[in-house]
Amino acid sequence: xxxxxxxxxxxxxxxxxxxxxxxxxxxxxxxxxxxxxxxxxxxxxxxxxxxxxxxxxxxxxxxxxxxxxxxxxxxxxxxxxxxxxxxxxxxxxxxxxxxxxxxxxxxxxxxxxxxxxxxxxxxxxxxxxxxxxxxxxxxxxxxxxxxxxxxxxxxxxxxxxxxxxxxxxxxxxxxxxxxxxxxxxxxxxxxxxxxxxxxxxxxxxxxxxxxxxxxxxxxxxxxxxxxxxxxxxxxxxxxxxxxxxxxxxxxxxxxxxxxxxxxxxxxxxxxxxxxxxxxxxxxxxxxxxxxxxxxxxxxxxxxxxxxxxxxxxxxxxxxxxxxxxxxxxxxxxxxxxxxxx
Amino acid sequence: xxxxxxxxxxxxxxxxxxxxxxxxxxxxxxxxxxxxxxxxxxxxxxxxxxxxxxxxxxxxxxxxxxxxxxxxxxxxxxxxxxxxxxxxxxxxxxxxxxxxxxxxxxxxxxxxxxxxxxxxxxxxxxxxxxxxxxxxxxxxxxxxxxxxxxxxxxxxxxxxxxxxxxxxxxxxxxxxxxxxxxxxxxxxxxxxxxxxxxxxxxxxxxxxxxxxxxxxxxxxxxxxxxxxxxxxxxxxxxxxxxxxxxxxxxxxxxxxxxxxxxxxxxxxxxxxxxxxxxxxxxxxxxxxxxxxxxxxxxxxxxxxxxxxxxxxxxxxxxxxxxxxxxxxxxxxxxxxxxxxxxxxxxxxxxxxxxxxxxxxxxxxxxxxxxxxxxxxxxxxxxxxxxxxxxxxxxxxxxxxxxxxxxxxxxxxxxxxxxxxxxxxxxxxxxxxxxxxxxxxxx
Numbered sequence: 001x002x003x004x005x006x007x008x009x010x011x012x013x014x015x016x017x018x019x020x021x022x023x024x025x026x027x028x029x030x031x032x033x034x035x036x037x038x039x040x041x042x043x044x045x046x047x048x049x050x051x052x053x054x055x056x057x058x059x060x061x062x063x064x065x066x067x068x069x070x071x072x073x074x075x076x077x078x079x080x081x082x083x084x085x086x087x088x089x090x091x092x093x094x095x096x097x098x099x100x101x102x103x104x105x106x107x108x109x110x111x112x113x114x115x116x117x118x119x120x121x122x123x124x125x126x127x128x129x130x131x132x133x134x135x136x137x138x139x140x141x142x143x144x145x146x147x148x149x150x151x152x153x154x155x156x157x158x159x160x161x162x163x164x165x166x167x168x169x170x171x172x173x174x175x176x177x178x179x180x181x182x183x184x185x186x187x188x189x190x191x192x193x194x195x196x197x198x199x200x201x202x203x204x205x206x207x208x209x210x211x212x213x214x215x216x217x218x219x220x221x222x223x224x225x226x227x228x229x230x231x232x233x234x235x236x237x238x239x240x241x242x243x244x245x246x247x248x249x250x251x252x253x254x255x256x257x258x259x260x261x262x263x264x265x266x267x268x269x270x271x272x273x274x275x276x277x278x279x280x281x282x283x284x285x286x287x288x289x290x291x292x293x294x295x296x297x298x299x300x301x302x303x304x305x306x307x308x309x310x311x312x313x314x315x316x317x318x319x320x321x322x323x324x325x326x327x328x329x330x331x332x333x334x335x336x337x338x339x340x341x
Numbered sequence: 342x343x344x345x346x347x348x349x350x351x352x353x354x355x356x357x358x359x360x361x362x363x364x365x366x367x368x369x370x371x372x373x374x375x376x377x378x379x380x381x382x383x384x385x386x387x388x389x390x391x392x393x394x395x396x397x398x399x400x401x402x403x404x405x406x407x408x409x410x411x412x413x414x415x416x417x418x419x420x421x422x423x424x425x426x427x428x429x430x431x432x433x434x435x436x437x438x439x440x441x442x443x444x445x446x447x448x449x450x451x452x453x454x455x456x457x458x459x460x461x462x463x464x465x466x467x468x469x470x471x472x473x474x475x476x477x478x479x480x481x482x483x484x485x486x487x488x489x490x491x492x493x494x495x496x497x498x499x500x501x502x503x504x505x506x507x508x509x510x511x512x513x514x515x516x517x518x519x520x521x522x523x524x525x526x527x528x529x530x531x532x533x534x535x536x537x538x539x540x541x542x543x544x545x546x547x548x549x550x551x552x553x554x555x556x557x558x559x560x561x562x563x564x565x566x567x568x569x570x571x572x573x574x575x576x577x578x579x580x581x582x583x584x585x586x587x588x589x590x591x592x593x594x595x596x597x598x599x600x601x602x603x604x605x606x607x608x609x610x611x612x613x614x615x616x617x618x619x620x621x622x623x624x625x626x627x628x629x630x631x632x633x634x635x636x637x638x639x640x641x642x643x644x645x646x647x648x649x650x651x652x653x654x655x656x657x658x659x660x661x662x663x664x665x666x667x668x669x670x671x672x673x674x675x676x677x678x679x680x681x682x683x684x685x686x687x688x689x690x691x692x693x694x695x696x697x698x699x700x701x702x703x704x705x706x707x708x709x710x711x712x713x714x715x716x717x718x719x720x721x722x723x724x725x726x727x728x729x730x731x732x733x734x735x736x737x738x739x740x741x742x743x744x745x746x747x748x749x750x751x752x753x754x755x756x757x758x759x760x761x762x763x764x765x766x767x768x769x770x771x772x773x774x775x776x777x778x779x780x781x782x783x
Contacts, residue, residue, distance in 0.1 A: 022436070045544075047542060051524065051542070061464065098384045098431060117540050119456050157372045162422055162423060165416055178490040182488070185409070185424065
């Protein structure tokens with residue numbers, strides 16, 4: 001496989017450790033922004049992450065972080081199994097509005113009976129089935145993002161019309177488990193579609209990730225595992241008719257740094273993976289965010305910058321710009337233009 | 342005159358003030374171009390209005406909710422401001438740019454589930470340091486339901502029993518993590534009720550307020566009873582001083598039956614206001630605003646909603662149509678009907694005939710809500726009278742401009758209320774419960 005000539009993408013998880021407070025999340029996101037990371041992630045699930053361990057709603061927590069940061073992408077985990085796709089779409093779109101185009105979401109499912117009992121609406125189901133549904137949720141959510149064309153709001157005083165209703169669209173989506181009429185109540189988000197991230201480590205998630213994700217995570221510290229997974233995802237992506245370079249594959253690595261020397265060693269490791277075409281970048285998962293994040297920003301990132309692999313600053317304003325992903329065209333506008341021709 | 346705690350040292354009742362973010366209806370003026378007009382969706386607009394409310398020492402900032410775009414004659418309604426963000430997410434972000442202001446989200450109890458919503462509200466309470474509030478609304482609407490998994494809708498009685506059980510369940514979840522709880526039991530809950538049969542571990546620790554503040558809107562008998570039983574604030578429509586006193590006495594009188602004291606529930610009507618340097622100028626401005634709110638197109642559409650037939654060939658500046666209405670037609674969906682259309686048609690015809698009004702003039706006159714219109718001194722005086730004579734505990738102000746609609750009020754009226762000793766001169770607490778003088782739930 002030829003070496004990658006794309007810039008190294010860098011993300012970092014800011015969950016884990018204590019405390020789980022607004023100020024801790026703000027401090028960590030600001031620190032990651034100082035390191036010019038593309039985005040931070042914040043994990044979530046409906047239930048307790050471990051017995052007796054509390055956790056706040058991740059999307060709300062990153063909305064709280066948004067006004068305290070300027071450039072860094074904000075990517076919470078959002079579960080799709082027991083939630084309403086319509087609510088998911090308005091929440092993710094709103095995170096994009098309050099962050100001015102810096103939102104993404106990690107799509108996740110809830111496969112346990114314990115999670116099902118929290119909501120009491122449907123029994124637990126096998127993960128492959130739920131991932132199929134999660135793909136449908138991503139599909140309808142992006143349709144809802146598109147249900148307002150970018151220029152739907154016209155404020156035309158002469159005719160008294162605030163919007164051009166021809167630029168609002170019913171999505172009329174129907175699957176085996178849900179249906180949504182549309183249009184959204186939230187105008188199209190600044191990025192068009194906030195960035196969709198899927199943890200594609202389990203093989204049964206690969207089909208959904210290849211079809212719908214902008215960023216796929218592969219949890220491993222074995223370069224061969226990452227390389228094979230990336231090749232598999234790119235192949236599947238091509239089979240869906242998508243350009244494989246539109247799917248960014250990040251190796252998601254646990255990080256436990258004791259000293260600056262570890263931080264430098266991690267940079268060497270990351271650089272060699274990148275050179276060998278193992279991954280498009282890294283999603284670091286610090287064991288102790290307070291300590292590890294500082295070492296990453298002050299130790300690992302400067303080495304990667306020195307080698308010309310990581311950027312020193314954000315040339316763009318949105319998460320899509322950081323990742324080199326284009327702003328998606330609006331499917332309804334495209335269809336309208338096609339039918340007009 | 343205030344003491345060191347910032348509380349007026351008089352026997353006057355303290356006024357509670359809140360601000361509504363101007364939303365998606367024809368009361369929000371977008372067609373003019375005054376200085377205070379901006380986007381209804383950019384976060385900067387929310388920041389401006391919330392920070393203005395906090396500068397005015399308001400109790401809270403209030404966001405409405407939308408779950409389906411309104412339709413008229415089967416097409417999306419296009420005359421008013423539409424498009425708004427999701428409330429809890431916006432309020433979580435506003436928690437970063439405000440320090441004391443309460444943050445109230447309207448969230449429907451029909452199209453949500455208790456575990457998920459209790460979790461989001463408790464998260465907002467943590468993220469804001471104890472400033473979260475939830476305005477509980479319900480829907481009976483299959484039209485709205487088309488956007489949701491459950492799809493269907495509930496009849497009127499079930500809406501309220503579901504809402505009551507929803508609030509009770511949310512409180513069980515908020516209480517499931519008592520301070521110093523054993524790790525093995527933290528968050529444990531089990532609710533086996535008529536509408537919800539759920540159990541497990543709640544994932545958010547008890548928030549700074551114990552329970553987020555619960556607001557309830559609605560004027561019906563069921564709504565009043567629900568508010569008396571469960572709410573911390575009731576958000577009403579604004580009537581005359583006398584109507585306000587009757588409502589106030591009725592709702593406060595229902596509290597004892599639920600083991601609650603009159604001060605446990607605050608009554609806050611939603612009100613509009615127009616300020617001017619003179620009374621005449623304020624009246625003139627108010628008339629101008631009403632004309633902007635009821636455009637010729639809006640006047641015809643309002644009439645169609647009541648007549649139930651297409652009236653597009655009528656002249657909005659001409660007389661009311663003399664044709665017979667179709668009372669069974671449902672031309673508009675997504676907006677609540679408040680009155681019997683037969684009675685409305687009769688009264689509007691009488692009004693138009695008596696005063697010789699055109700269609701537009703009739704709609705302007707008939708749909709006006711009572712509002713505080715006058716000089717800052719007169720508005721301060723009238724608002725204070727409402728509160729001191731038990732027609733209200735305070736007001737939720739509904740400006741007609743986004744996002745600058747509160748600027749004049751905070752600059753001109755708030756200082757006058759403070760001079761009277763009827764309004765705080767600084768925040769003395771940090772949580773919304775503290776601002777409202779509500780006890781922390783045990």
